[in-house]
Amino acid sequence: MAGILGTNTLTQIGFIVRDIEATKKKFAALFGIEPPPHFDGGKYEVTGTTFKGKPAPDANCLMAFFDVGPGIQLELIQPNGVSSVWQDFLDEKGEGVHHIAFHIKGMEEKIKVCEDFGMKLVQHGKYGDGGGEYAYLDAYGDLKCLFELLENY
Numbered sequence: 001m002a003g004i005l006g007t008n009t010l011t012q013i014g015f016i017v018r019d020i021e022a023t024k025k026k027f028a029a030l031f032g033i034e035p036p037p038h039f040d041g042g043k044y045e046v047t048g049t050t051f052k053g054k055p056a057p058d059a060n061c062l063m064a065f066f067d068v069g070p071g072i073q074l075e076l077i078q079p080n081g082v083s084s085v086w087q088d089f090l091d092e093k094g095e096g097v098h099h100i101a102f103h104i105k106g107m108e109e110k111i112k113v114c115e116d117f118g119m120k121l122v123q124h125g126k127y128g129d130g131g132g133e134y135a136y137l138d139a140y141g142d143l144k145c146l147f148e149l150l151e152n153y
Helices: 020-031 085-093 107-116
Strands: 012-016 038-040 061-069 072-079 096-103 120-127 132-138 146-152
Touching (some): 012 085, 012 146, 072 085, 085 096, 107 146
Parallel strands (some): 012 072, 096 146
Antiparallel strands (some): 012 096, 061 072, 120 132
16 A cells, blocks of 8 residues: 555654764664765755745754664764754754655655645755655644655755
């Protein structure tokens, strides 16, 4: 069964952290591996990030990824202090599990399907060198979490 997203395969769990360096070292020790590199979310000219429907040129974060199973990543996110889906979470809830993510096809269609299902688009943009697109949807009311949709071109 694929449900409204066209998939029911979870691909990522994201955590908001205050100190990515310390947190990735701790997770690496837990997993018995070397800490992965971390990098920033990219320049606005590439990402085109919007937050709550408005351009968010200064919203950014540091990210690190662990592959923790077939097709599953654990993502660590350290916000940069500017209002965003990441910073607001840290300010309001503190560190912890931030989102669950799914790889999808047809971003605009899937956003609409999720909104019709009761979710609200919070943040949207591109990642990498613009070769992928992401959307965070607020599903706290019914599903008690944020959803992230990821699409690679």
